[in-house]
Amino acid sequence: MHVRGVDSFDGMTNLPKELRARLAERFTLAFPQVVEGTEPANDSSRKYLFALGDGNRIESVYMPMGDRTSICLSSQAGCAVGCTFCVTGFFGAGRNLTPSEMLGQFFTIQQEHNVPSESLNAVFMGMGEPLLNFDHLMTTLDTMYATIAPKRITVSTSGIIPGIEALAAAPRRPNLAVSINAPDRKRREEIMPITAKYPLDELIAVLKRYPADKHHEITIEYVLLAGFNDTPSDAMALARLIRGLDAKVNAIPFNEDVNLPSWMKRPTDTAIDRFVDTLVHNGVGVTVRRSKGREIAAACGQLRGKEVATGRVARGKSLP
Numbered sequence: 001m002h003v004r005g006v007d008s009f010d011g012m013t014n015l016p017k018e019l020r021a022r023l024a025e026r027f028t029l030a031f032p033q034v035v036e037g038t039e040p041a042n043d044s045s046r047k048y049l050f051a052l053g054d055g056n057r058i059e060s061v062y063m064p065m066g067d068r069t070s071i072c073l074s075s076q077a078g079c080a081v082g083c084t085f086c087v088t089g090f091f092g093a094g095r096n097l098t099p100s101e102m103l104g105q106f107f108t109i110q111q112e113h114n115v116p117s118e119s120l121n122a123v124f125m126g127m128g129e130p131l132l133n134f135d136h137l138m139t140t141l142d143t144m145y146a147t148i149a150p151k152r153i154t155v156s157t158s159g160i161i162p163g164i165e166a167l168a169a170a171p172r173r174p175n176l177a178v179s180i181n182a183p184d185r186k187r188r189e190e191i192m193p194i195t196a197k198y199p200l201d202e203l204i205a206v207l208k209r210y211p212a213d214k215h216h217e218i219t220i221e222y223v224l225l226a227g228f229n230d231t232p233s234d235a236m237a238l239a240r241l242i243r244g245l246d247a248k249v250n251a252i253p254f255n256e257d258v259n260l261p262s263w264m265k266r267p268t269d270t271a272i273d274r275f276v277d278t279l280v281h282n283g284v285g286v287t288v289r290r291s292k293g294r295e296i297a298a299a300c301g302q303l304r305g306k307e308v309a310t311g312r313v314a315r316g317k318s319l320p
């Protein structure tokens with residue numbers, strides 16, 4: 001079904017007709033329903049809001065980049081981790097998505113844009129903490145591996161240590177991205193309360209033991225907030241923190257949103273450049289996610305947040 005991209009039992013023409021009829025009697029093939037697809041942004045990225053069978057809404061993003069396309073997927077219908085810079089965290093916990101719901105986002109977007117599997121990347125960086133939905137995530141990955149190599153898939157975590165250790169022990173592993181966002185425990189805990197449970201020094205120690213290589217990269221994600229974590233001395237402290245770790249940094253200038261604290265601002269381009277230059281001078285590989293999808297509210301949870309802000313759905317509820 002996934003390799004050939006069929007969306008009905010009838011389309012499985014390599015199976016006997018009788019078997020297809022029996023499958024159709026007993027099982028359902030259903031994809032999440034697109035309730036909103038933004039107009040393509042300047043960079044052609046496009047965000048999707050899906051309605052699940054129980055009314056929950058989740059988001060995914062289509063991001064073409066040269067000869068490759070990334071699809072950013074949600075793993076939960078909300079998030080209990082509560083990072084204060086994140087709209088999904090602001091709206092609170094939501095249930096785990098099933099493998100079918102995660103794969104449904106992926107294949108719906110792949111098919112709509114007719115993207116060949118060879119040029120696809122998948123990133124679990126949408127709504128939810130994927131490592132808190134570990135079993136369903138692993139089933140989803142196992143299915144995806146039929147069409148995409150593990151090195152083309154990235155799982156992004158807020159630093160759930162038991163989940164990272166379980167992923168490290170898996171026979172096939174995707175790339176790992178870890179959201180660090182501050183160079184010291186105190187500031188990290190201010191914006192990522194999960195730090196109280198999984199301390200920053202323990203997290204870094206676990207990452208140093210993670211079996212990384214060219215097929216299983218580690219990325220340190222760092223959301224840049226003006227006046228909070230964006231100075232050259234913060235960059236130097238970050239370089240010291242991750243010294244000895246085989247990882248690159250992905251600096252992500254903050255995406256402002258009405259639902260988030262008003263003090264949280266995107267740094268100026270000059271501040272971003274200074275931060276990045278300092279990392280580079282300290283021997284750290286760094287990429288900057290400039291504005292992919294900024295104009296379509298592509299940061300995690302922002303499209304659903306817009307529905308709440310306009311009164312179309314309620315905060316903290318299963319959405320109708």
Ligand code: SF4
Nearest residue numbers: 079082083086089128
């Ligand atoms: S950044 Fe990720 S882990 Fe943190 S609240 Fe948002 S969805 Fe959850």
